[in-house]
Amino acid sequence: MMNRRDFLKKSAGAGLSAGAAVSLGRYDRLRVNSSASPKYDMVAIMGGSPEAMFDLGIQEFGGMGAFVRKGQKVVVKPNIGWDRTPDLAANTSPGLVARIIEHCFKAGAKEVYVFDHTCDNWVNCYKNSGIEKAARGAGAKVVPGSSEKYYQNVDIPGGVKLRSVKVHELLLSSDVFINVPILKDHNSTRMTSCLKNMMGVVWDRGFWHSNNLNQCIADYALFEKKPALNIIDCYNVMIKNGPQGVSRNDLVLKKSQIITSDWVAGDVASTRMLGVDTEKIEYIAMAHKLGLGNMNLDSLNIKRIKM
Amino acid sequence: MRSPNLRRFRILFSAIVLICFFAIFFDFKNLIPSKYINILLAFQFIPSLMKFYDLGTLVTAGFIVILILTFLSGRVYCSFLCPLGIGQDLFSRIGGKIKRKFRRYGFKRPFTIFRYTLLAVTIIVTLVWGVYLLTLLDPYSIFGRFMTYLGRPVGLVINNFISWVLHKFDVYTFEHITIKGFQLLTYTLPVLFLLLIGSLSLTKGRLYCNMICPVGTLLGLISKISIFRIRMDEHKCTKCGRCSVGCKSSCIDFLNHKVDVTRCVDCFNCVNICQEKAISFGIVRLKHKNHETDMEKRKFVAGSIMLLLGIPQIIRSQEKVVPLPKKASTVKENKTCPVCPPGGVSIEDFNKDCTACSLCIAACPNGVLQPAMMQYGLAGVMQPVMDYHKSFCTYNCTRCTEICPTYALHPLALEAKKLTQLGKVNFIKDNCIVKTEKTACGACSEACPTKAVYMIPYEGNLLIPEVNNEICIGCGHCEFACPTTPYKAIYVDGNSIHVAAKAPENEKAESETPVEFPF
Numbered sequence: 001m002m003n004r005r006d007f008l009k010k011s012a013g014a015g016l017s018a019g020a021a022v023s024l025g026r027y028d029r030l031r032v033n034s035s036a037s038p039k040y041d042m043v044a045i046m047g048g049s050p051e052a053m054f055d056l057g058i059q060e061f062g063g064m065g066a067f068v069r070k071g072q073k074v075v076v077k078p079n080i081g082w083d084r085t086p087d088l089a090a091n092t093s094p095g096l097v098a099r100i101i102e103h104c105f106k107a108g109a110k111e112v113y114v115f116d117h118t119c120d121n122w123v124n125c126y127k128n129s130g131i132e133k134a135a136r137g138a139g140a141k142v143v144p145g146s147s148e149k150y151y152q153n154v155d156i157p158g159g160v161k162l163r164s165v166k167v168h169e170l171l172l173s174s175d176v177f178i179n180v181p182i183l184k185d186h187n188s189t190r191m192t193s194c195l196k197n198m199m200g201v202v203w204d205r206g207f208w209h210s211n212n213l214n215q216c217i218a219d220y221a222l223f224e225k226k227p228a229l230n231i232i233d234c235y236n237v238m239i240k241n242g243p244q245g246v247s248r249n250d251l252v253l254k255k256s257q258i259i260t261s262d263w264v265a266g267d268v269a270s271t272r273m274l275g276v277d278t279e280k281i282e283y284i285a286m287a288h289k290l291g292l293g294n295m296n297l298d299s300l301n302i303k304r305i306k307m
Numbered sequence: 308m309r310s311p312n313l314r315r316f317r318i319l320f321s322a323i324v325l326i327c328f329f330a331i332f333f334d335f336k337n338l339i340p341s342k343y344i345n346i347l348l349a350f351q352f353i354p355s356l357m358k359f360y361d362l363g364t365l366v367t368a369g370f371i372v373i374l375i376l377t378f379l380s381g382r383v384y385c386s387f388l389c390p391l392g393i394g395q396d397l398f399s400r401i402g403g404k405i406k407r408k409f410r411r412y413g414f415k416r417p418f419t420i421f422r423y424t425l426l427a428v429t430i431i432v433t434l435v436w437g438v439y440l441l442t443l444l445d446p447y448s449i450f451g452r453f454m455t456y457l458g459r460p461v462g463l464v465i466n467n468f469i470s471w472v473l474h475k476f477d478v479y480t481f482e483h484i485t486i487k488g489f490q491l492l493t494y495t496l497p498v499l500f501l502l503l504i505g506s507l508s509l510t511k512g513r514l515y516c517n518m519i520c521p522v523g524t525l526l527g528l529i530s531k532i533s534i535f536r537i538r539m540d541e542h543k544c545t546k547c548g549r550c551s552v553g554c555k556s557s558c559i560d561f562l563n564h565k566v567d568v569t570r571c572v573d574c575f576n577c578v579n580i581c582q583e584k585a586i587s588f589g590i591v592r593l594k595h596k597n598h599e600t601d602m603e604k605r606k607f608v609a610g611s612i613m614l615l616l617g618i619p620q621i622i623r624s625q626e627k628v629v630p631l632p633k634k635a636s637t638v639k640e641n642k643t644c645p646v647c648p649p650g651g652v653s654i655e656d657f658n659k660d661c662t663a664c665s666l667c668i669a670a671c672p673n674g675v676l677q678p679a680m681m682q683y684g685l686a687g688v689m690q691p692v693m694d695y696h697k698s699f700c701t702y703n704c705t706r707c708t709e710i711c712p713t714y715a716l717h718p719l720a721l722e723a724k725k726l727t728q729l730g731k732v733n734f735i736k737d738n739c740i741v742k743t744e745k746t747a748c749g750a751c752s753e754a755c756p757t758k759a760v761y762m763i764p765y766e767g768n769l770l771i772p773e774v775n776n777e778i779c780i781g782c783g784h785c786e787f788a789c790p791t792t793p794y795k796a797i798y799v800d801g802n803s804i805h806v807a808a809k810a811p812e813n814e815k816a817e818s819e820t821p822v823e824f825p826f
Binding site for chain 1: 336337479483484672701702703740747748750752753755756761762768770788790791813814815818824825
């Protein structure tokens with residue numbers, strides 16, 4: 001129950017931020033933020049198929065309607081980086097991507113877009129990952145990210161190393177952004193999950209690699225277009241030879257999923273799931289320091305569900 | 308036969324063939340299965356002949372079909388199957404539309420000495436030295452280069468315009484493809500030939516085919532004993548000369564009622580033009596007195612063909628020189644040998660069989676194949692070479708090996724390709740970001756499909772690449788991904804002979820399916 005004092009405080013705060021947002025001309029951001037009033041900071045599910053776990057998990061947030069409003073344009077960004085089949089778990093599970101899209105449409109989304117700036121040949125990645133077919137089947141538009149022409153330069157205010165970056169235009173024109181990484185080992189950053197997945201929405205990754213990769217990953221999170229939701233696919237987890245993997249021997253069946261609006265917290269939970277030391281993933285602490293999320297899981301309200 | 312349908316059939320058939328050729332060179336997303344491409348390419352004379360040399364079986368020998376067709380009815384290949392010939396017909400037609408007088412060809416004397424000398428030189432050079440002249444003069448390869456270097460950019464501009472318009476309507480069926488040019492010198496050969504063949508066909512019809520093209524000359528020779536030919540009925544002919552004026556091969560001597568069968572390409576235009584119905588297509592009526600010399604000619608032609616088929620086999624079986632890597636060039640990363648495409652087996656083998664039609668360059672989904680300048684030496688000018696600064700060879704792809712019409716690239720099963728080592732990886736630690744900048748990178752190891760490039764602990768929390776040449780397949784993804792400039796910290800040095808790479812070993816991950824949340 002909310003008492004009068006709390007109500008006044010909250011409405012004043014809301015009014016202030018709303019006013020600030022409107023005055024800055026970021027009206028769309030206001031709508032997204034104000035619509036989400038989740039009970040939990042994070043929902044973790046274990047024991048079901050990726051689709052079933054998502055169905056259950058999103059309910060705890062009050063359904064997709066808490067994040068997607070009627071008539072909005074949604075971008076769902078899975079990891080489609082590699083020319084690998086779904087059983088090798090180098091890309092997000094296509095079934096999960098399709099289910100998320102279905103939830104978006106159920107919540108009234110006008111259009112859902114799916115893309116990734118792939119590492120391997122994009123036609124093969126889209127096709128062999130199974131994501132193109134699954135996403136189309138669910139009604140989404142699968143959009144290429146293969147040409148520099150699709151990317152527009154934006155500033156990263158406050159970025160330590162990364163001060164401007166070329167971002168996919170659909171990310172800029174969408175109302176809601178949903179980040180759907182797959183948890184994997186990574187050869188140099190040691191883990192790829194929420195924050196690292198953003199290397200697929202930008203054009204010039206080489207710059208990141210040659211200008212302190214970890215800092216660039218953290219810096220990018222400063223960009224104003226933040227994910228409303230991060231859905232981390234931890235069903236089959238590649239615990240070595242990441243991010244591409246060599247064979248199924250790299251995988252461990254974890255049958256889990258993490259859903260959170262805090263991507264720093266999501267990455268911390270991911271390190272635990274992957275079994276690596278959080279301190280070794282340098283960009284997590286960097287992003288925490290920049291105030292982009294909370295790396296202290298104990299202070300978060302986490303709902304854990306076993307199926 | 309005097310039916311106007313002959314000409315209609317020729318136009319329809321050749322139009323379909325030309326459209327198919329445009330389709331395979333403009334197949335930006337590799338939507339056409341390679342087996343269909345192979346059907347089309349099987350009936351290109353020189354490529355199928357070369358494939359036959361290499362394979363030694365007649366299974367894929369479409370050139371036999373062409374030879375039989377030529378014995379039967381003359382140079383049908385030139386009008387029905389040769390994309391360069393059909394393209395010239397299209398050009399001539401445009402020329403005729405622009406200016407009527409362009410199409411008044413009239414009878415001309417053949418360039419007999421010139422064309423037979425050129426044919427002989429081509430055959431000798433090919434047998435003794437290699438494919439140089441075939442590369443230069445094979446009509447299909449010339450057409451392929453037109454398409455790849457001159458046609459495709461136009462196609463891409465159209466594709467990008469369509470995709471731009473459709474994107475406005477939120478439709479993503481087409482996508483923008485960045486047009487990446489080749490080295491400027493690459494365009495010299497295609498442009499020169501376009502100017503030559505283009506201007507000749509605009510004004511003089513099939514002069515190129517009847518003066519320079521070795522395939523045309525050879526098939527023309529065989530046509531001398533063909534059964535079906537263009538015939539003129541002396542009694543009906545009024546010597547109006549319309550046929551001669553309309554003949555794009557300039558081969559109808561209407562005053563003497565003679566058709567030069569070595570130059571006639573079976574276009575059937577004259578059949579339609581003749582108002583007196585004096586011209587028809589049918590079984591030749593040989594005059595008796597010529598019979599003996601005809602037999603001699605037949606023997607000569609048949610003998611030449613046997614020679615053509617036999618000699619290379621003998622030559623080939625005798626020379627088994629182990630190819631040496633090319634000497635160090637000025638390439639930054641100290642590459643000693645170029646990387647030749649998968650299926651090439653060895654650089655020498657590959658150089659011997661490729662006529663630089665550039666179909667593989669057009670078809671490569673990654674754009675890693677580039678026309679060579681002097682990487683292979685003079686023998687390999689315009690032949691495809693892997694350029695890992697431009698792109699890399701994608702792991703799950705055998706497209707180039709599937710479609711090569713001359714068998715210069717042998718078909719590789721995907722599993723075999725994944726274990727074919729085109730070159731070996733080299734790591735220059737002093738160039739590496741991890742050492743120079745003391746920050747994490749690993750772009751190379753991330754890209755490596757076999758983990759021949761892997762990371763080992765370095766200073767502090769850092770990891771640095773290390774390479775294992777045994778499982779490297781030389782795909783070049785590491786080199787392409789390496790962000791250092793101007794010199795890469797990791798690069799692939801080509802193998803002059805492709806070898807088998809070891810399959811990557813990979814132990815089962817030691818971890819259990821969790822029963823409790825780890826957080």
